[in-house]
Amino acid sequence: FRETTNVFQEEFINALATIKDEDFQFPIDRKPYKHQLKSWETLLNHKKSIAVTTGTGSGKTECFMLPVLHDIHKNYKNKEGINAIFLYPLNALIGSQRKRMHAWCSALDGVRYGLLTGDTANNANYQDEQKAFPELISRDQIRKSPPQILFTNPTMLEYMLVRNADVPILEKSEGTLRWILLDEAHTLTG
Secondary structure: OHHHOOOOOHHHHHHHHOOOOOOOOOOOOOOOOHHHHHHHHHHHHOOOOOOOOOOOOOOHHHHHHHHHHHHHHHHOOOOOOOOEEEEOOOHHHHHHHHHHHHHHHHHOOOOOEEEEOOOOEOOOOHHHHHHHOOEEOEHHHHHHOOOOEEEEOHHHHHHHHHOHHHHHHHHHOOOOOOEEEEOOHHHOOO
16 A cells, blocks of 8 residues: 555545555555555546446445545535535445545545435534544534535435535535546446
């Protein structure tokens, strides 16, 4: 992972290496795949879009999630407003990324995320909100202080763009969106 120092800052690399859960830790001595290195270089140094197509279990998620997290941690730490929208066709796919994102955002101080699906509660009590941090677990939290990263699906994104209750998300995120990530893009039509 050290060989990525021309892409990732040392602080970022060290933070991901300190994660206790080995499923989510990115050890300093890990050797990234060539497609990961190329993705990171293209996204962060050349500022170009990518499409990643490779086999299951070959690190596609790291190709796009790590550059997004690095960019937000470097440039938007502790700021309000959506910098990245992760658009998934199914809520089950969103849920599968939740633990990974939680581990990574917990290690990277100042980066918050939220899931906006049909299952997202309108409100949550203070203790549950504190326990879930850095995840914002209610629509109320997301509306009051939009996280830098929002996971959603096409239907909820459409609702968010037209629903009066979600206007605060759009207002507080004006000019902050930097990343739109489409997972399973081949399933999207129209």
